[in-house]
Amino acid sequence: xxSDWTEGVTExxxxxxxxxxxxxxxxxxxxxxPVEFVCDEDLRFYWLSMVDAxxxxxxxxxxxxxxxxxxxxxxxxANAIVQGLYGEGPVEELLPSALExxxxxxxxxxxxxDAARATPRAQSDQRLDEIGSPWRFxxxxxxxxxxxxxxxLAEGRLVESRVPIDLTETFTRAYQSRTx
Numbered sequence: 001x002x003s004d005w006t007e008g009v010t011e012x013x014x015x016x017x018x019x020x021x022x023x024x025x026x027x028x029x030x031x032x033x034p035v036e037f038v039c040d041e042d043l044r045f046y047w048l049s050m051v052d053a054x055x056x057x058x059x060x061x062x063x064x065x066x067x068x069x070x071x072x073x074x075x076x077x078a079n080a081i082v083q084g085l086y087g088e089g090p091v092e093e094l095l096p097s098a099l100e101x102x103x104x105x106x107x108x109x110x111x112x113x114d115a116a117r118a119t120p121r122a123q124s125d126q127r128l129d130e131i132g133s134p135w136r137f138x139x140x141x142x143x144x145x146x147x148x149x150x151x152x153l154a155e156g157r158l159v160e161s162r163v164p165i166d167l168t169e170t171f172t173r174a175y176q177s178r179t180x
Contacts, residue, residue: 009085009147010170012071019069023058031055040105041175045140059091065140087142094137112178
């Protein structure tokens with residue numbers, strides 16, 4: 001049933017710390033980077049990176065990215081379908097002045113995730129809002145989200161089949177349950 005696996009994908013979002021971000025430079029050379037992410041109530045994904053990191057340079061040259069967030073704890077196997085969320089969309093580089101606006105969503109997400117961690121994250125005294133800071137927040141506004149259809153069979157075997165997914169209802173419900 002679709003609702004079962006959309007809820008599973010939503011759960012993966014709340015339990016995951018990292019997403020794989022795929023960027024490309026102006027010549028089309030791909031680059032994949034693991035980045036720690038947070039999410040806001042509108043299903044926009046944020047990460048913090050240095051402005052001269054390869055993926056940061058790439059998004060300034062070509063702001064279209066794809067990403068995946070998946071359950072890396074699943075047992076591998078010949079027919080394993082690694083469930084997760086796949087997305088694509090444009091990226092915005094947020095200026096330090098935007099930090100005040102996005103800080104509540106970022107802090108909320110980190111506190112939820114840290115509550116479930118065995119080891120809390122180290123606190124940084126890095127000032128991100130300083131002029132000339134080498135760090136920026138980036139936000140991807142997904143235009144398309146996909147998941148793997150877990151029941152697709154071909155010749156008796158499971159095969160990968162990405163299908164468009166709308167997480168709006170399940171994600172909103174899960175997000176609101178955490179905010180009280």
